Amino acid sequence: MIAIRSETCVGCGVCEQVCPVGAIEIVDRKARLVGDCVGCLSCIKYCKFSAIVEADRREGALLCKNCGVKCRIPEGKVGACKRFSNVGGRLTLNRPLQIPTNTSVDRERIVTAKPIVTAVGAGAAYPDYKPAPYIVTERREGVDVVTVVTEAPISYSSMMVKIDTNLHIGDEGASVRRDGRVVGMVTTEQYGSHVLILGGVGKVKGPDGMFVVRTMAELGNGDRVSLKIDGGAALELQVGHHPVVNGHVDEKMRVGCGGACCALFAKALAPLVDEAIILDHHITGLFTCHPAGAELKSYSGVTPVGRLATAGRYFFDHGDGWGGTTVKDPVEAIRSIDMSVARPGMKILVAETTWRQIALFEVGAEGNPVPIAVTDEIEAFRRMAAGCCEESRVSAMYYAGVGGSARAGVTTDPVRITRAVHEGKARLSIAGAPAYVLPGGGITFLADVAKMVDRPFNYTASPALLAPIEYTMTVEAYGQIKGHVASMRPLEEVLAEGRFEYTELKE
Incomplete structure (x- = not known):
């Protein structure tokens, strides 16, 4: 105690x-x-x-x-x-297992899950008090469904960009620049990934607003964008592709932090070495002290560089070395070897969590780590562990709020569409992609740009991002929210205009 x-x-x-x-x-x-x-x-x-x-x-x-x-x-x-x-x-x-009881699926939620038409190519009916340009109906499984669409200029637009990489790209809070102009900032890291927030109304309405909306539109359309982080990395980002960090194409993301790797590969690793230090800039693992390794092997006497978190887990500083740490030479990962516990000839493995780089050491007679060649068995293990790593990708979520005047194109009583969205009576999608609506007031959402119709975004000189917005609900629900029922048109009538292309919605 x-x-x-x-x-x-x-x-x-x-x-x-x-x-x-x-x-x-x-x-x-x-x-x-x-x-x-x-x-x-x-x-x-x-x-x-x-x-x-x-x-x-x-x-x-x-x-x-x-x-x-x-x-x-x-x-x-x-x-x-x-x-x-x-x-x-x-x-x-202390708490019993919680089992949900309301697991039945509402039929209306199924028939309104996808829009009848997307808002890409729909244009707008400006000013907003006019009904939306397309209010389209279709009968689905015996239910009359309507989709209301418009391409709305939204100043309250952001892009949450997830970059799968074990490389350090910059400190949390650092500014992200395009051509020297601030377009966003670095936010909190996630498991094997870094996250940027681009845009936001403060930057959109600022002196570099056009650079901001152009950057978001191009990323959302799948174009390659060059960014630079203050005090950090130069990035080449394209949604759905490997990130390029300081000119290095990062193809694989880590399988887990160093502690997780100790657990994931415990049974395979234990027969091969006496100790392993698995380097990671979040949590570095010391195998024989980690609960998984400790069940299979006794403590080796090795202490790694870093700050102890819990048994077998150490915090290291960010850097451009092994595992995204400051360790440039793997021997630097070993702080000390206690020869009252260790013995000459013991094998110590130092590795990254991506398993691209490993190094093997043997404990010398004086307690010093001596580099030795990696054995065939350990190399086979390395290939197996590396094969568990996922492809590194750039992904982006369009992150915005549509609680403004564009609601007037949907209903004569704007708060009703907001309530319908939160109650699940109206389904919000963006360019065909389902949107997750954040709780609380307004209609603030996240939508995966990779699931949207190809090249969904434009931008305007306000400046603002032009976002394709769709609300899908039953015709009955549309009447209840005081929608523009008189402006509804059946899908067949819209198709008769001849101005359309068929597209597959992405799952």
């Missing part, structure tokens, strides 16, 4: 704030244990004054192995995640 050194505690209160089980309180400007500690060590990680240290484990506490934290839960208490309790010496889940 933990012990508190009162002589070095300054009463800052951080330990009290981060303790997930409320076991610490600040009393008279000193931290004190006031509850049952489960040994998650959060307080130790966040104490800047080394006032908290590990202590002997409490007898009778139950070891939880359901994650790398490995809480030791006293009788009648819960672990740090609140999922498990120690009940009579048995680890017990």
Whole structure:
């Protein structure tokens, strides 16, 4: 568990704030244990004054192995995640399994799942108080369905661009530029990917607005776009293609973080080496300390460079070295080898999470890592692990809000279409692609540009992105929201105009 050194505690209160089980309180400007500690060590990680240290484990506490934290839960208490309790010496889940009961599918939701026509090529009926240019009906499985479409200029437009790469592209919050103009920013990383947000009304209405909407339109249309991140990488991005980072075509994304690789390949890796350090700029894995590796092998005595997170998991800094870390030479990943535990001749594997690069070392007589040739068995393992990696791709979600005046082309009572969308009575799609509507007010959505009709976007000099918007619902529901029922036309009448092309909606 933990012990508190009162002589070095300054009463800052951080330990009290981060303790997930409320076991610490600040009393008279000193931290004190006031509850049952489960040994998650959060307080130790966040104490800047080394006032908290590990202590002997409490007898009778139950070891939880359901994650790398490995809480030791006293009788009648819960672990740090609140999922498990120690009940009579048995680890017990605190919440019953939740099974949904409302799993039947509404027939109307099926017939309105896809638009009758898309808004690509539909134009607009400006100003917006006029009915939308196409309000088209069709009978589907005995139900009358209507789709209302318009190509609307939307200033509240963004592109969420996902870049599958293990390479560091730039710090969170850094500006993204095109031809020197700011068009977006780097946002939070995801599992094996980096995410940019381009556009947004602040940038669209700013001095570089035309550069912004042009960039979003070209990306959304599948064109290749060159971007530069402040203090970071030069990028060549095209939706559906490999990203190009600083001139390097990144073809494969990591199979998982370093910790995940320890678990995924534990049984295959354990017979081959005595230790493995799997480098990753998020979580680097140390095989014999990771819960998966520890079940198969004893600790090797090797300590990697990095900051300890939980057992077998280390945080490394971002960089352009191995696994997106600052490690340029794989031997740099090894901080130390404890020869009271290790032995000469032990094999240490250093690898990236993409398994493109690996290096093998043998522990020398003086405890130094000596590079040796990779064996045929380890190379076969490397090829297998690398084969588990997915293709790196650039993808983009159109991220926008359509709560403005374009609703007047749908209904004479604009709030009704907003409510119908949120209630599921009207299905929103963008260029034929289904949209996920965010909860809350307005009609804010995300739609995958790869599922849209080819080349769906244009832009206007307002500046704004011209977005193809479709609302599909039953004719009955359209009447209920005070839609422009008198302007409905059957699909056959629209086809008779002769101004159309057939297209396949993408799944």
